Amino acid sequence: MKILFINLPYYGHVVPTIGLVQELIKRGCEVTYLMPFDWKDTIADSGAEFYGYKNHRQLSEQIKNAYAAAERMIEEFDFVIYEQFFFIGKHLAEKYHKPVARVFTAPVTNKRLMEEFIASKGPLSIFKHKWIARAFTKDIARNIPMKTDNWLDEIIQNPPGLNLVYTLREYQPYEEEFPDEQYKFLGPSIYERKSCRFDFVKSESPVVYISLGTVIKGAVSFFQNCIDAFRFENIDVIISVGQKFDVKKLKNIPSNVHIYKSVPQLDVLKMADVFVTHGGMNSVSEALVCGTPMVVIPFVSDQPVNARCIEKLGVGKKLEYSIANANSIKNAIFSVASDDNMKANLAKMQRLITEAPGNQGGAEVIIQYHNEQT
Secondary structure, three states, rough: OEEEOOOOHHEEEHHHHHHHHHHHHHHOOOEEEEEHHHHHHHOOOOOEEEEOOOOOOHHHHHHHHHHHHHHHHHHOOOOEEOOOOOHHHHHHHHOOOOEEEEOOOOOOOHHHHHHHHHHEEEEEEEEHHHHHHHHHHHHHHHOOOOOOOOOOHHHHHHHOEEEOOOOOOOOOOOOOOOOOEEEOOOOOOOOOOOOOOOOOOOOOOOEEEOOOOOOOOHHHHHHHHHHOOOOOOOOOOEEEOOOOOOOHHHOOOOEEEEEOOOOOOOHHHOOEEEEEEEEOHHHHHHHHHOOOOOOEEOOOOOHHHHHHHHHHHOOEEEOOOHHHHHHHHHHHHHHOOOOHHHHHHHHHHHHHHHHHOHHHHHHHHHHHHHHHHH
């Protein structure tokens, strides 16, 4: 089977899918991964054949570029997989009579969740104005037949027959709205990943790992508060500040605080006693895999929803950024680290992840679905 995989250039939307591609290739499928040209090296890790399209800062232009590139080649493929924001993926596959599946690298979105994402002041917040959403949709879709006139409604109201979701059903908000026959919850994406060089050596001291992901700007005062919180504690603190952060802005860094531009996150989470995170889905999933309790400081998009899910499952605690000073950060971390119920809940989640279909199950479902559709 020849598979065309269409994705958009967002780290959290790509990384989980690499393991799925690897499993499909193991099963004899030929996979071509369609992404912007500057993502070629990242896709190389999957083993897929790479096919590129021109990147663009505007999401609308990215989607149009991806659609044009896919349409030039789709007829040679047997199956199409697309990610959740590429809302015209289903229409493209149907136009050329190809069976199709959609991938969610975060919880599946329904009307209530979409309203929460829009209200969270993230990139989707501009679409609270319906006329902007309609204009955005019209610019992309043009002559494509749509079920709705709003691309966010299209994601919700016009799903394909098969949707692969990279979380557990136990994690999914409003999970009763997503029937088993149409939505396959794979659990977090677990596969062998390349590790970058990391010179930290774990001692007998507890480890706190702090990272606000790749999209949070600034955060000088927050990181400084973290440093001050543990200046005199017998705790090793690992802080990943991001490639563009100016470390020189942080003052009086003690020997037990270790600052890095980036770290091999899974390796660090395996040794960490607590993870302080912005609550991005990749980070949350990896913490659950490693059984690491979380202090979640949500900002935008799906992060507030993830913080709520984490507290509901009893595997972490939310801390509002507006009150995150040295004392509140330290108190939240100590509270999470000493919570035995949280440790038991994390062990349960790890067991559920082990039992989940994962990328292997996702590959099997795709092949079976293709055989049923042809």
